[in-house]
Amino acid sequence: MAAPENLINLSLNAAAVAPEGVVLLAMLGTLIVDLAGEKAAAKWSPPISYLGLGTALILLGFQWNGPLEPSFLGSFLADNLAIAFRAVIALSTLISLLISWRYAEQSGSPVGEYAAILLAATLGAMLLCGSTDLVSVFVSLETLSVASYLLSGYMKRDARSSEAALKYLLVGSAAAAVFLYGASLLYGISGTTNLEAIGIALIDSPTPLAALALVFVLATVAFKIAAVPFHQWTPDVYEGSPTPVVAFLSVGSKAAGFALAVRILIGCFDAFDTQWKLLFTVLAVLSMTLGNVVALAQTSMKRMLAYSSIGQAGFVMIGLVCGTEDGFASMILYMAAYLFMNLGAFACIILFSIRTGSDRISDYAGLYQKDPLITLGLSLCLLSLGGIPPMIGFFGKIYLFFAGWADKQYLLVVVGLITSVISIYYYISVIKMMVVKEPQEASEVVNSYPLIQWKTIGLPPLRIALVTCVVVTAVGGILSNPLFQWANSAVAGTPLLQQVIALAGERSIG
Amino acid sequence: MNIANSTELICFLVLSIIVITGSLGVVLLSNIVYSAFLLGGVFMAVAGLYLLLNASFVAAAQVLVYVGAVNVLILFAIMLVNKKEELKPIKGLQIRKVLSAGVCAGLLALLIRVDLTTPWNLPGPSAIGEKATERIGEHLFTDYLLPFELASILLLMAMIGAIVLARRDVLVNDVGTGESVDQGLIEKTTNPILIDKRSTS
Numbered sequence: 001m002a003a004p005e006n007l008i009n010l011s012l013n014a015a016a017v018a019p020e021g022v023v024l025l026a027m028l029g030t031l032i033v034d035l036a037g038e039k040a041a042a043k044w045s046p047p048i049s050y051l052g053l054g055t056a057l058i059l060l061g062f063q064w065n066g067p068l069e070p071s072f073l074g075s076f077l078a079d080n081l082a083i084a085f086r087a088v089i090a091l092s093t094l095i096s097l098l099i100s101w102r103y104a105e106q107s108g109s110p111v112g113e114y115a116a117i118l119l120a121a122t123l124g125a126m127l128l129c130g131s132t133d134l135v136s137v138f139v140s141l142e143t144l145s146v147a148s149y150l151l152s153g154y155m156k157r158d159a160r161s162s163e164a165a166l167k168y169l170l171v172g173s174a175a176a177a178v179f180l181y182g183a184s185l186l187y188g189i190s191g192t193t194n195l196e197a198i199g200i201a202l203i204d205s206p207t208p209l210a211a212l213a214l215v216f217v218l219a220t221v222a223f224k225i226a227a228v229p230f231h232q233w234t235p236d237v238y239e240g241s242p243t244p245v246v247a248f249l250s251v252g253s254k255a256a257g258f259a260l261a262v263r264i265l266i267g268c269f270d271a272f273d274t275q276w277k278l279l280f281t282v283l284a285v286l287s288m289t290l291g292n293v294v295a296l297a298q299t300s301m302k303r304m305l306a307y308s309s310i311g312q313a314g315f316v317m318i319g320l321v322c323g324t325e326d327g328f329a330s331m332i333l334y335m336a337a338y339l340f341m342n343l344g345a346f347a348c349i350i351l352f353s354i355r356t357g358s359d360r361i362s363d364y365a366g367l368y369q370k371d372p373l374i375t376l377g378l379s380l381c382l383l384s385l386g387g388i389p390p391m392i393g394f395f396g397k398i399y400l401f402f403a404g405w406a407d408k409q410y411l412l413v414v415v416g417l418i419t420s421v422i423s424i425y426y427y428i429s430v431i432k433m434m435v436v437k438e439p440q441e442a443s444e445v446v447n448s449y450p451l452i453q454w455k456t457i458g459l460p461p462l463r464i465a466l467v468t469c470v471v472v473t474a475v476g477g478i479l480s481n482p483l484f485q486w487a488n489s490a491v492a493g494t495p496l497l498q499q500v501i502a503l504a505g506e507r508s509i510g
Numbered sequence: 511m512n513i514a515n516s517t518e519l520i521c522f523l524v525l526s527i528i529v530i531t532g533s534l535g536v537v538l539l540s541n542i543v544y545s546a547f548l549l550g551g552v553f554m555a556v557a558g559l560y561l562l563l564n565a566s567f568v569a570a571a572q573v574l575v576y577v578g579a580v581n582v583l584i585l586f587a588i589m590l591v592n593k594k595e596e597l598k599p600i601k602g603l604q605i606r607k608v609l610s611a612g613v614c615a616g617l618l619a620l621l622i623r624v625d626l627t628t629p630w631n632l633p634g635p636s637a638i639g640e641k642a643t644e645r646i647g648e649h650l651f652t653d654y655l656l657p658f659e660l661a662s663i664l665l666l667m668a669m670i671g672a673i674v675l676a677r678r679d680v681l682v683n684d685v686g687t688g689e690s691v692d693q694g695l696i697e698k699t700t701n702p703i704l705i706d707k708r709s710t711s
Binding site for chain 1: 620621623624627628629635652653654655656657660661663664666667668670671674675681682683684685686687691692694695696697698
């Protein structure tokens with residue numbers, strides 16, 4: 001820390017958090033228009049939040065490949081990795097908001113506060129991606145978590161939503177406490193809260209203590225990305241929370257968790273990389289197996305997607321365990337692909353539940369007769385999640401497996417391939433339900449399907465989000481080259497990752 | 511060992527015993543009011559430990575925040591929720607208790623082992639005493655500026671969220687269409703209410 005007389009000359013380099021500043025302004029804007037009443041909030045919150053998130057995305061674009069200087073005296077670093085993850089999070093919030101309005105209005109919940117809390121969650125998640133200090137990691141993690149608890153309990157008249165919020169709050173607080181315990185051990189070992197300095201101190205520190213800190217911190221990361229065995233909250237929270245919130249939690253919150261994993265495990269525990277890679281391999285194998293196998297037995301669409309998201313997190317962890325250039329790039333690429341395909345699937349099931357009030361897989365029977373758009377969109381997104389060519393998910397998955405194979409992670413790749421096949425089975429069975437059933441076999445819900453109309457306030461944005469996600473999912477696979485380049489330059493523009501890759505290269509040669 | 515050291519040791523032992531027995535009481539007693547008061551005692555004893563470490567600012571903050579705010583809030587919550595309810599006995603509660611006790615004991619053993627095997631570099635940094643407040647202020651406005659500002663957003667959002675969750679009025683009409691709303695999740699697991707409403711109307 002600088003001496004008092006030098007404090008005046010400190011350069012904060014605060015421009016690095018300009019995108020977060022815009023998101024904050026949008027959050028305050030939605031709160032202010034909300035004062036004018038529910039009608040004004042319903043009219044003005046959407047444009048304000050689009051404007052804020054859109055500007056944030058543009059500002060992130062300007063930061064790409066910018067000069068790398070730590071800002072806020074080492075609390076924050078806007079390297080390309082952070083920018084990529086922040087863009088994924090901002091985009092996931094934008095799409096979640098587009099698909100939320102009709103749902104929130106139809107269930108009679110205040111829209112202005114909903115947008116404000118979701119934007120606060122985004123703010124926390126975005127700051128988490130670039131945090132390079134234990135204190136800012138913890139505070140941004142808590143901002144994300146507390147906002148998520150509030151959002152999952154947002155339908156307060158429904159007991160399931162309250163139950164989800166309470167469960168999430170209790171488990172999440174326990175995880176936060178465990179993280180604090182680990183962080184205090186790290187501070188005790190190194191005497192600093194800066195992740196880079198801790199990483200240096202850990203190189204020659206007492207092993208049992210550092211290993212204990214590693215386990216504690218890893219538990220929190222695993223909780224955030226819902227890796228087995230820290231996944232128990234996921235199905236219940238996903239089932240009870242309002243569906244648009246689940247869409248955000250499954251993409252935005254998970255992306256933040258992966259960014260945290262990279263920052264802490266690679267930036268700080270690099271001296272222990274055999275240990276954490278072993279632990280992460282176990283977590284990935286368990287997640288892929290359990291997530292995909294249990295998803296087979298689900299009857300509720302949201303619960304099925306909850307288990308499938310556990311499995312998908314397992315796939316992404318392959319890239320993290322590799323620790324090679326391709327590994328990191330494939331992780332970022334898959335996260336971006338997952339954003340579109342998962343949010344596309346959620347847009348479809350939200351539209352279906354708005355029109356019918358149902359969420360059971362069996363109620364989708366014969367849907368193609370009544371609603372071709374949902375059928376087509378959901379089919380494409382589920383096929384992509386299962387990894388069927390030529391969707392974007394196929395290329396993402398093949399890149400992950402390729403990176404894993406090149407790094408000799410045979411166990412992970414084989415488990416990944418087998419569980420992918422299992423996942424294709426349950427994704428296809430939903431499509432079969434929608435497409436193959438004859439009109440007389442259609443479910444009651446589909447038989448009494450309301451007339452399709454798009455005029456109601458809140459439905460046009462939902463349609464835009466749905467069509468965008470589905471188009472990107474379907475066409476993105478064929479035109480995936482820009483995405484590959486983007487993911488590779490994200491890795492190339494991150495000194496932290498380059499260091500690790502260089503070290504790994506030296507080890508394999510020597 | 512001189513008088514100062516032995517006084518410190520005695521204070522430490524007394525405070526530790528209070529913390530350990532108090533927190534065991536918080537967890538194990540079945541009367542929630544006793545637990546709440548014991549929790550207050552534990553917080554006070556922890557503040558005492560901070561004082562022993564010569565961290566008077568942290569001790570004062572501990573008393574103000576935990577005893578003054580958190581614990582009083584817990585007591586208020588207990589007072590307001592004054593409802594007698596017969597809860598269903600949970601199946602296999604004994605086994606669960608034994609299991610979780612086992613896990614906790616294992617964790618404790620692990621922590622003790624790590625504590626004993628680690629070569630701590632003692633004595634640690636010397637306490638700066640009265641200057642601590644100044645130093646904390648400097649940190650908050652230099653290298654911890656970002657988390658400090660973010661904490662204010664966290665508090666703002668938590669406050670708004672608490673108000674939204676606690677207030678009674680949920681909208682009766684859909685803002686967009688003016689139809690009456692279904693005040694809950696839109697997906698119904700067993701009987702889809704929305705459909706019934708539409709088919710009848």
